[in-house]
Amino acid sequence: MASLEENLKTMLRIFRRECHRILESERTTIRGSDEMLMSLQLTMAEVNKQESGEFGVALSDVLLCWKSLLLDRLQLPDGGSPRPENYELVRREYESFMKRTNTVDLIDVYFMYKQLRLETDPEQLFTPAQLLQFLLGTSDCAEETSSIPPCPSTPSSSQPRPCTAQMRRVARRVFCSYLGLLVNSKNDLSLANVLDSPCRSLGRAAFTDLKHAARNSQTSLFLAVTSFVRAIQLGGKGYAPAESDPLRKHLKGLCEFVHFTDQLEELLGETPEPSVAGAKLVARVRAVLLKGRSSGDSVYTAVDDTAKALKERIAQIHSAHQQSALTMGISPARPKAHAINHATAYIGRDTVKVLMNLLDEEALAPPCRNKAELLTDDQSVLSGAEGASLLSLYKSPAVVTGTSPKPLRSRIQAAQAKGKVKERGLRSQFACTYVETDDQPLNRVLDFPSTSQVPTCKHPAPKRLIDRPPPITDWDGDSENQESSGQKESHGLENGEANTVSIAALGSRQGNAKAQVAKETQPKNKKSKTPLDATAQGSKGMKRKQVDGADLCGEENQPPAKRPPLKASTAALGAKKTLKAPTKKLIAGQGKLTGFFRL
CATH class of the missing domain: 1.10.486.10 (PCRA; domain 4)
Known part of the structure; x- marks a missing residue:
């Protein structure tokens, strides 16, 4: 009487001879007992991931489901033992995995053999109970009877x-x-x-x-x-x-x-x-x-x-x-003479x-007798890595979630990004002409060496004055006179020359400093007639100094000789400027020096 191993080989030989009638591919491979168990472990882990979100399974659950799966597929009684949870889903996933990888297991081959055998082939080589014992590893076939030769001892001491x-x-x-x-x-x-x-x-x-x-x-x-x-x-x-x-x-x-x-x-x-x-x-x-x-x-x-x-x-x-x-x-088979390749x-x-x-x-x-060794660390034998198994290989690496504490560097970067203010780039000397989204002191924007040189401006000039300054001949606007007098009072300037210097410093950012100076100073002279009349009624020496100062300012404030002659409006403007009486004494040659630097 042939042994179970010989009968299994006969079954596979007949299956390979007739499998082309029912299989889609002639290269379909067969999984043994160990590969069936490893496939079941991966299938159960995938089902657990779908149900609970965690890819993993306990070894005891795999062994319990393994026995139930063999009894169910071999159509043997289970003895009233309860089936594992989600068993139907596990079986469907297991069969889908076999079909997807173009493989069949020994149980599939056993039932296909009954359909593919010829009349000359034996009807039944072994019973389903014998196949169950072989797959569970409880038959007479021991692991040492496999075709793997014993490993000879090596005399090396290292x-x-x-x-x-x-x-x-x-x-x-x-x-x-x-x-x-x-x-x-x-x-x-x-x-x-x-x-x-x-x-x-x-x-x-x-x-x-x-x-x-x-x-x-x-x-x-x-x-x-x-x-x-x-x-x-x-x-x-x-x-x-x-x-x-x-x-x-x-x-x-x-x-x-x-x-x-x-x-x-x-x-x-x-x-x-x-x-x-x-x-x-x-x-x-x-x-x-x-x-x-x-x-x-x-x-x-x-x-x-x-x-x-x-x-x-x-x-x-x-x-x-x-x-x-x-x-x-x-x-x-005779090869075709004219076939390509x-x-x-x-x-x-x-x-x-x-x-x-x-x-x-x-x-x-x-099959391997030590199931724990097969399913937990069988992959680490040749590589030497600890805890390497097929299940750990299929398991995706852990993703960092919000529940576990993040590294210190990540937490610091997150805190900085959360409370990060709007960074400002490098500013040019004309940056103060741009519209700011937030109100900042003018000394922060201009970054002067000292705040005493230019006082802070709480209300910047309107945009229309920057974009399109009014013509020089228009001096009759009451709103401009009020604005100029208000700026003079807020800045605390004592005379028109100091006012001219300050306006020139602020007006340089607009690209038209002279127009701003003329605009700011001219209306002030129109309203300052009372101080001029009082000064005219003073002493004779005071009148002489006033006239000399007015003449110097009137002559030296004129444009250079190379420029075209001034129009009537410009002449009238010069005449009005001569009426202004400075409150400070001018040193000899100060007007000429000022005009030289203006050029």
Whole structure:
């Protein structure tokens, strides 16, 4: 009587022979017991995220749901045990994950076998209860009976870690994941196992960005990473991804991964012999995994022995295919003579068949007995990282929220931004002519050395006086006279000359200082007749000084001789200016000196 392991191999062989009748793709791969359990863990974590917003699940919940899922799908009685919460949602998500990754599990193969078998094939190889025991790991098939050879002891005394069965299992999984991507590129679980093996600085953040990109484009992870790298390498300015693309932060590691998979595909298509092609593929994966490791390392020993075992097994599968073709009398397919790229299409086909048989045998490997070791830290064996697992890889990095305290620098910057006032740029000497949004003292705007030079102005001049000053001949406005007298009283000026100096200082910002001086001083003389009459009735010496001062001011305030002659209005203005009596005595030559500096 054949053992359960032999019956399982017969079931898979018949399934591969007839699966093209019901499957959409001939490259559909099969998941074993361990991959089924890891897929269930990811599915439950995704359901918990949809329900509660947290991507995570307890190990006890996974094991409880695992048993319920097997009993339900194998149509076996559950003994009255209650099903886990959200079980129906978990099962639908699990089946959707299998379909999306172009994979089937052993339970699917078991029911498909009943539909695909021929009359010459055995009707029932084993019962559903036996398959349940095999998947749970309670059958007679022990883990030590797998095809993984025992790891020999190394005499080196510098061995940091002993070579364990877990190292051999993880090393074999990495090899088969690389080979599985050549057969089925939609298998996201295989890409998750090899994306950062060896280390390419593609951790959880890079995998999360890649997962989001694949979800947005509704493609597999492998197609998302290859399309991104191809667009960077071959795309022009209008086709390359934007600079804000999150995957650009991991461009170096993603390019290394795609370059390595391209090398594997070239070996697959260039080598016609399946056994030689398989040996080259395994050797290339071994080289990258052992790069930088010494021969005394336990990981080196596990990877090296796994590579040797896989090469031998690929050669045995190829020999079995050749023997079956000779005994059954089936001739190989004749390539078309005029087909385009027929060599590329037919060379790698036999190698793919050999690799698929190898992956089917890996699916029949006995499950891992230590479920906690498989689901929590199985990914950290080759990399040496602590707490690395498939669940932690799929879990998105934590995002900073408002509940946890932010760093001190962030809090200071936020406080400064909240109470930040409007910054003012550099001001020119004419900045005071611009309209300000807030009322500021004039000394703050002009930034004079001393506030005693120019008094503060509470009410700046109206805009019409700045933009369009009135003509010089218009001196009869009463409002202008009142404004000029008000400015004189507020500034506390004692004479017209001081008033002229102050107005010139303030009027320089308007670009027409002389017009402002004439405008401000002329109406004042019109109203100051009483002081002039009183002065005219004074002593004779006082009259002489007054006349001399008036003549000096009248003569020296005239424009230069080179200018055209003044009009009648300007002459009348000069005559009015002569009537002004200064309150201060003029030193000899002061008028000439003043006129010189005015020019």
